[in-house]
Ligand code: HEC
């Protein structure tokens with residue numbers, strides 16, 4: 244009896260929330276559509292109209308067609324929560340609809356995910372607004388437009404025509420850089436004088452022959468001190484929107500200053516490091532030549548390291564060759580793995596490095612930390628540590644997946660050793676899905692095709708001599 248009563252209440256609430264009575268009694272007319280600019284393509288005009296008709300109720304705060312029930316206390320609160328959640332993921336504005344502002348690669352990836360998975364508008368909303376579901380044609384139109392947008396971007400220039408619309412792009416084979424600075428940065432990256440007791444260099448934790456990591460659960464710093472977090476790879480780090488798991492350094496140069504002075508990493512003082520380097524004639528000469536105005540300083544040392552790191556782009560993996568048009572290079576399992584990856588994972592792991600471009604919660608659908616067990620650490624807070632905003636707790640920069648076969652153990656806590664386990668856990672905590680063994684194996688096979696080259700050699704074949 245009680246149970247039925249609660250169900251009834253829920254149903255009533257759903258009706259109050261979602262039934263468009265206002266439409267029926269004419270209180271809530273459809274908005275005037277915002278026209279797209281003259282330069283907008285035909286497909287964009289259609290996409291803009293579809294979204295203005297079917298998505299603004301939740302995704303466009305400020306443009307809302309306010310139904311009369313929006314003023315009722317509970318309804319108002321719940322609608323506001325829905326809108327806040329919806330627009331945190333995709334905030335639609337007049338500028339986006341008119342074409343004055345561009346949909347970023349992140350928004351395109353999220354949009355592709357929901358349209359491909361048929362998950363928007365939400366099912367509950369559709370039970371009442373049944374005319375707002377996307378038709379087959381509308382879905383096709385949106386997906387085709389997303390591919391067109393991607394094909395226009397610089398990232399897609401490496402790919403064969405038929406692959407220009409993919410959520411993952413091929414890495415360039417060469418990068419234009421000042422090679423003298425690259426070489427100097429390489430030397431500094433391998434320079435032990437950067438640590439307090441001359442014992443560690445950057446490569447101690449970012450070994451270029453180990454996928455740019457130490458392949459350890461957490462990093463070990465000066466005097467054997469255990470760090471709080473797993474070492475991410477330095478390969479392709481230039482594709483990250485910011486550096487560190489929590490994004491606390493805005494770029495590679497700012498990042499490089501961190502480990503040197505971190506007491507549990509390299510444990511040095513920058514002015515002492517600069518003094519030590521000044522006593523090496525080769526460095527004196529190189530900095531005088533390459534940085535004639537500034538000479539050798541913390542700024543120029545970190546700049547040279549950052550330039551070197553921009554050279555750490557691992558192109559020509561088998562997957563890159565596939566995107567360039569050599570479709571025979573992948574097995575059918577690997578291709579099926581990529582298809583699974585696209586539908587499930589690419590809303591977060593997209594772009595040339597398959598990640599690095601957004602912050603996402605670890606545990607969208609299920610509490611990862613409960614599943615993992617153990618005490619919560621400060622590092623587990625993730626982006627919250629930087630912003631101090633509650634909504635950023637347990638958010639991390641989505642890691643890049645290039646060379647993922649080599650960069651174990653996985654996750655910020657280094658708690659998972661096998662890639663299959665990492666994929667399975669991602670399914671459970673990020674998507675609320677349990678993949679079959681076959682699906683997992685196929686995705687793992689696909690991820691294995693992402694191992695690329697540095698200095699013309701596969702990362703698995705690099706020797707110490709290649710790294711000098
Ligand atoms: C009833 C309100 C509602 C409507 C209408 C609605 N959405 Fe959403 N949308 C949400 C909510 C809530 C979320 C955040 C939670 C979630 O992802 O389920 C969301 C999330 C999203 C996301 C982000 C997915 C991600 O990666 O997290 C996209 C993209 C999106 N919606 C697109 C659309 C599109 C396109 C339409 C119109 C065809 C639409 N939505 C209509 C409520 C709505």
Ligand code: HEC
Nearest residue numbers: 445448462463464472473474475480486487488499502508
């Ligand atoms: C003692 C081990 C250790 C040393 C030495 C070290 N790092 Fe790291 N590095 C780490 C750890 C651990 C992280 C992640 C820390 C975090 O996110 O809080 C990291 C993060 C990074 C990142 C960010 C990558 C990303 O995906 O966000 C870059 C780039 C990097 N290090 C470069 C360097 C450079 C350059 C040096 C030398 C100046 C260096 N590291 C020295 C352990 C180390």
Ligand code: HEC
Nearest residue numbers: 587588591603605639641642653654655665666669670673
């Ligand atoms: C909602 C966004 C999101 C989705 C969807 C998602 N991931 Fe992730 N992925 C993340 C985040 C965030 C992390 C880092 C979490 C951490 O370290 O605590 C991560 C980490 C990983 C890692 C470990 C990387 C490393 O270097 O430690 C792998 C492997 C991975 N994801 C694969 C996948 C696969 C495969 C899928 C699809 C089945 C997927 N992810 C879906 C956000 C996502």
